[in-house]
Ligand SMILES: Nc1nc2c(c(=O)[nH]1)N[C@H]1C(S)=C(S)[C@@H](COP(=O)(O)O)O[C@H]1N2
């Protein structure tokens with residue numbers, strides 16, 4: 001009996017150790033092409049490069065994400081500090097006004113988690129996002145606070161390539177592709193609900209709702 005208890009303890013440690021290390025540790029680089037039975041498009045073939053200044057190459061080490069404007073706490077995040085947050089994943093289809101679309105599994109953080117940490121001040125009603133290439137777009141603040149809108153750092157299980165918006169692209173569900181800002185550098189909380197982003201100031205609908213015409 002003297003030997004039985006230590007034996008059982010060692011046996012439990014061994015078995016639990018095996019269980020913990022049993023699952024595969026996913027390494028970056030292998031694209032997922034199916035998610036819960038749904039076919040996903042490939043990163044290579046689904047996209048057409050039509051960004052206003054071509055692909056942007058952002059260095060992760062030098063990168064910061066600023067949260068500014070009408071907030072109690074201005075915030076500056078590094079790339080790694082964003083990735084430490086709770087992550088979420090969802091399949092969402094991107095529709096470009098040029099007539100192509102892409103079904104992709106997106107993974108990232110919720111915009112509302114980031115905005116909540118900054119604590120919007122009274123009167124704030126708009127969120128404006130700016131990008132490395134000078135691009136910008138905006139939404140009613142309620143759109144990001146009342147929906148689970150993802151700021152993605154992975155697509156189909158791999159880190160966003162530079163061409164697709166590394167480090168972050170907004171997954172603006174139910175909105176046209178021009179609302180899906182890539183290479184996000186800062187987020188401004190504002191009371192200017194007339195703000196117009198890059199394409200919006202060139203005649204595209206400010207709501208950008210998919211169920212409405214995108215022009216005018
Ligand atoms: N910073 C930035 N984000 C951008 C754009 C851009 O030119 N610059 N183009 C938008 C448009 S019009 C579309 S359709 C989507 C397309 O994403 P993709 O270039 O990864 O295909 O990105 C959007 N985000």
Ligand SMILES: [Mo]
Pocket residue numbers: 095096097098177178
């Ligand atoms: Mo687009």
